[in-house]
Amino acid sequence: xxxxxxxxxxxxxxxxxxxxxxxxxxxxxxxxxxxxxxxxxxxxxxxxxxxxxxxxxxxxxxxxxxxxxxxxxxxxxxxxxxxxxxxxxxxxxxxxxxxxxxxxxxxxxxxxxxxxxxxxxxxxxxxxxxxxxxxxxxxxxxxxxxxxxxxxxxxxxxxxxxxxxxxxxxxxxxxxxxxxxxxxxxxxxxxxxxxxxxxxxxxxxxxxxxxxxxxxxxxxxxxxxxxxxxxxxxxxxxxxxxxxxxxxxxxxxxxxxxxxxxxxxxxxxxxxxxxxxxxxxxx
Amino acid sequence: xxxxxxxxxxxxxxxxxxxxxxxxxxxxxxxxxxxxxxxxxxxxxxxxxxxxxxxxxxxxxxxxxxxxxxxxxxxxxxxxxxxxxxxxxxxxxxxxxxxxxxxxxxxxxxxxxxxxxxxxxxxxxxxxxxxxxxxxxxxxxxxxxxxxxxxxxxxxxxxxxxxxxxxxxxxxxxxxxxxxxxxxxxxxxxxxxxxxxxxxxxxxxxxxxxxxxxxxxxxxxxxxxxxxxxxxxxxxxxxxxxxxxxxxxxxxxxxxxxxxxxxxxxxxxxxxx
Numbered sequence: 001x002x003x004x005x006x007x008x009x010x011x012x013x014x015x016x017x018x019x020x021x022x023x024x025x026x027x028x029x030x031x032x033x034x035x036x037x038x039x040x041x042x043x044x045x046x047x048x049x050x051x052x053x054x055x056x057x058x059x060x061x062x063x064x065x066x067x068x069x070x071x072x073x074x075x076x077x078x079x080x081x082x083x084x085x086x087x088x089x090x091x092x093x094x095x096x097x098x099x100x101x102x103x104x105x106x107x108x109x110x111x112x113x114x115x116x117x118x119x120x121x122x123x124x125x126x127x128x129x130x131x132x133x134x135x136x137x138x139x140x141x142x143x144x145x146x147x148x149x150x151x152x153x154x155x156x157x158x159x160x161x162x163x164x165x166x167x168x169x170x171x172x173x174x175x176x177x178x179x180x181x182x183x184x185x186x187x188x189x190x191x192x193x194x195x196x197x198x199x200x201x202x203x204x205x206x207x208x209x210x211x212x213x214x215x216x217x218x219x220x221x222x223x224x225x226x227x228x229x230x231x232x233x234x235x236x237x238x239x240x241x242x243x244x245x246x247x248x249x250x251x252x253x254x255x256x257x258x259x260x261x262x263x264x265x266x267x268x269x270x271x272x273x274x275x276x277x278x279x280x281x282x283x
Numbered sequence: 284x285x286x287x288x289x290x291x292x293x294x295x296x297x298x299x300x301x302x303x304x305x306x307x308x309x310x311x312x313x314x315x316x317x318x319x320x321x322x323x324x325x326x327x328x329x330x331x332x333x334x335x336x337x338x339x340x341x342x343x344x345x346x347x348x349x350x351x352x353x354x355x356x357x358x359x360x361x362x363x364x365x366x367x368x369x370x371x372x373x374x375x376x377x378x379x380x381x382x383x384x385x386x387x388x389x390x391x392x393x394x395x396x397x398x399x400x401x402x403x404x405x406x407x408x409x410x411x412x413x414x415x416x417x418x419x420x421x422x423x424x425x426x427x428x429x430x431x432x433x434x435x436x437x438x439x440x441x442x443x444x445x446x447x448x449x450x451x452x453x454x455x456x457x458x459x460x461x462x463x464x465x466x467x468x469x470x471x472x473x474x475x476x477x478x479x480x481x482x483x484x485x486x487x488x489x490x491x492x493x494x495x496x497x498x499x500x501x502x503x504x505x506x507x508x509x510x511x512x513x514x515x516x517x518x519x520x521x522x523x524x525x526x527x528x529x530x531x532x533x534x535x536x537x538x539x540x541x542x543x544x545x546x547x548x549x550x551x552x553x554x555x556x
Contacts, residue, residue, distance in 0.1 A: 006372075006461070007380050011388070014373035018391040021429045024406030025398075031409055041412075080305055087302040098541055103309055105541075106534045111490030113507045114526045117514050118312030121319050121327060121523065128315045131329035161309065190294055212397075219399035221493040222511060236401045236493065243405060243497070253409070256402040263397065 031253035043250045050254035059238070059255075063262065066218065066234045069149060070266075073156040074213040077164045078206065080157060085168035085205075108162035112222040119155040119227060120146065147229040155223045160216050164209045171205015172198075207274040211267055218263055235259045313530050320523035327518065338524035348525060351509030355489050357420060358505055362427035363435075363484035369428070370435030371477060375469075378443040389436075396433045403430060404497030411498070418500040426498045430491060431484035438483055442476025482540055486533065 032051070035044030053059065088104065091097045107115060122128045123145040130142040145151045175198065183193045221236040228237070235255055242252040320338055322331035342348060370392075376382070377389055395403055407426040408418075416422055450472065454464045470477075492507040499508055513522055 006465070007376050007382050010372035010376045011382065013369040014392060015384075015388055017369055017429060017432065018388045020410075020425060021391060021395070021403075021406075024403065024410045024429075027409040027413055028402060028406045080308070083298065083301045084305045087298070098538075100306070101541060102534060102538050103306060106530070106537050107309065107313075109486045109490060109533050109537065110530060111507050112492050113510045113514070114490075114529050115312060117510070117522055117526060118316045120514070122312055122315050124327060126327045126329070128311075128318075128329050158309070158312065190291060215397045215399075219401065219493065221401055221496070226511075226514060236399065239401050239405065240496070243408075249405075249409065252405060256399070256405055259399060260402060263399070267397070 028253045028256050031250050032257045034250045036248045036250045041247060041249070050251050051258070053251065054254065054258055062233050062235060062238050063258070065149075065232065066259075067262070067266070069153060069156070069224070069232070069234060070214050070217040072149075072153050073160060073217045074210050076153065076157045077160045077213045078168075078210055081161055081164035081168055081209065082206075084161075085165045085172055088165065088169045089172045104162055104165050107158065108166075112159060112220065115159055116155060116222045116226050119151070119158065119223075123151050123154070123227065146227060147231045149228075149232050152224050152228045152232045155227050156217050156220055159220065159223060160213045163216060164213050167209035167212055168202065168205045171202045171208065175201045203274070207270065211270050214266060214270075215263060218259065316523050316526045316530070320520055320527045322520055322523075325519045327520075338520040339528070341519075342521040342525040342528070345513075345521060347504075347509040347513065348506065351504055351506035354420075354499075354503055355505040355507075358423050358427055358495075358503075359485050359489045361420075361424045362488045363431060363481055365424070366428045366431045366435045366484045367477060367481045370432050370480065371439050371473075374436050374439035374443060378440060392429075392436060393433045395430050400430065400491070400493035401497065404494035407494070408497045418498070418503065420503055423495065423498050423503055423505070426494050427488045427491060430494060431487050434483045434487060435480040438480035439473070439476050442473055442479075446472055479540065482536070486536060490533075 031043055033046055033048065035047045035049065037044045054063075084104065088097070088100055091100060120127070124130070125142040125144075125146070127145075129145065130139075133139045134142070179201065180193050180197050183197045184190075188196070218234075219236065220234065221240065224232055224234040225237050225240075228234070230237075235258075239252045239255050239259075242248045242255070318329070318331065319327060321334045321336070322328065323333040323335040323337070324331065373388075373392070377385060403426065407422055407429075410416075411418065411422040446469070450468050451464050454468045455461070459467070489505075490507060491505070492511065495505050495508050496511065499505060504512075510522060510525065
């Protein structure tokens with residue numbers, strides 16, 4: 001049967017979307033190479049000056065901060081997410097499993113603004129944590145949790161946790177349960193079974209989860225903006241500020257291009273580092 | 284009781300406690316927001332001295348929230364429906380046929396998953412200015428279609444993979460034309476995947492914030508953008524009340540989707556036996 005009756009009609013709208021998206025990305029690339037004309041919304045002539053400006057300490061600093069925040073978030077999310085993913089895969093009771101699944105998945109769909117707002121209430125000076133600690137008499141004056149990298153990372157971990165758990169759970173659920181059972185029957189204790197069988201077999205999921213967590217954190221805007229309050233700046237905040245406060249769209253576009261290059265680099269390195277893992281991937 | 288089983292029990296309890304703490308961390312913000320929403324005072328304080336429902340009324344009456352909600356409905360309905368049609372058709376042809384540029388188009392359409400939303404938003408903002416498109420609903424809908432397409436593609440593709448093609452072969456061997464097979468056999472069998480793909484897309488679109496901040500204007504701002512602007516200007520519990528409604532609504536939708544479609548299958552985390 002070599003009929004392809006729908007191919008052309010069915011691919012046309014998707015091709016149109018792909019072209020539109022490429023055009024938008026090309027627009028960013030094109031703006032990144034144009035000069036900024038103060039006071040005008042239209043860009044000037046072609047230039048590489050924007051990319052040279054990236055090396056200024058102010059901007060290099062934001063790049064470094066962004067990478068540090070993303071890396072910390074990815075690692076903490078991995079550590080916190082693993083036990084939860086393990087529980088999600090292993091829980092047998094359907095009701096408990098559904099409850100756990102809804103608790104894990106709901107935050108994924110809540111959007112960044114609602115979740116960030118909730119964390120402001122938890123972390124603020126009159127917020128939940130400070131009020132609790134003060135009424136217990138543990139601290140005399142409120143701890144500074146807002147406007148710190150600590151606060152930003154805590155909130156970002158909460159934002160990325162659902163994706164991490166889903167990716168880890170996908171990896172864990174595809175491990176044939178006969179492997180750990182075989183190790184058990186040969187006399188290995190539960191910790192040994194976990195460390196030598198389950199954990200190595202779940203590494204592809206770990207790589208996928210960490211990669212996605214990094215990319216998602218990189219994309220975060222509301223969390224660093226509202227909880228960082230200008231004291232913790234990420235590339236996203238700088239892009240918005242440049243675009244909508246100083247209307248310097250060319251430099252905002254340059255930051256986007258540099259950000260994309262940086263993400264590609266980090267993801268590429270992660271992929272390279274995980275290459276030996278392909279061998280143990282379960283089919 | 285042997286020592287080994289005591290040891291395993293202790294390990295089990297430690298594991299349970301760990302999971303409990305993590306679940307508490309996940310729920311904490313939602314719980315705290317709920318308490319804050321019922322605080323009668325206009326400023327934040329824990330625990331609230333007096334309780335009231337009044338912030339719920341204020342949130343529902345606030346003009347920007349109302350407009351954001353209805354704008355969101357317009358954008359979500361259009362973008363998730365368009366994404367379902369475009370993505371559904373394309374998932375069908377990538378599952379069944381080989382054609383030129385197949386993997387290139389697929390790659391481009393999947394890439395918004397790893398491209399930061401602020402970059403996508405900025406791109407469409409500039410593009411709209413370049414082609415002379417005003418900042419109306421069209422550009423917001425186009426931007427959202429691109430952002431939710433990867434999820435629709437995946438959802439439909441997974442159900443196509445699980446589809447037993449022998450039904451289609453049976454229908455065509457009995458003389459049904461390709462269009463008739465598609466409409467009367469393939470589509471009905473795909474329905475759960477299409478519904479979950481649409482739902483996925485709709486929830487994501489309704490909640491999308493960063494790209495929307497770039498491409499919406501005062502007139503077209505969606506609910507998350509209106510909420511963001513509110514948080515930056517005011518500190519009263521109206522936003523907490525709205526958040527509670529949001530959380531309850533979303534959790535109900537997810538529970539519904541789980542009961543009828545089986546989230547575990549959609550997310551590919553069912554234990555294999």
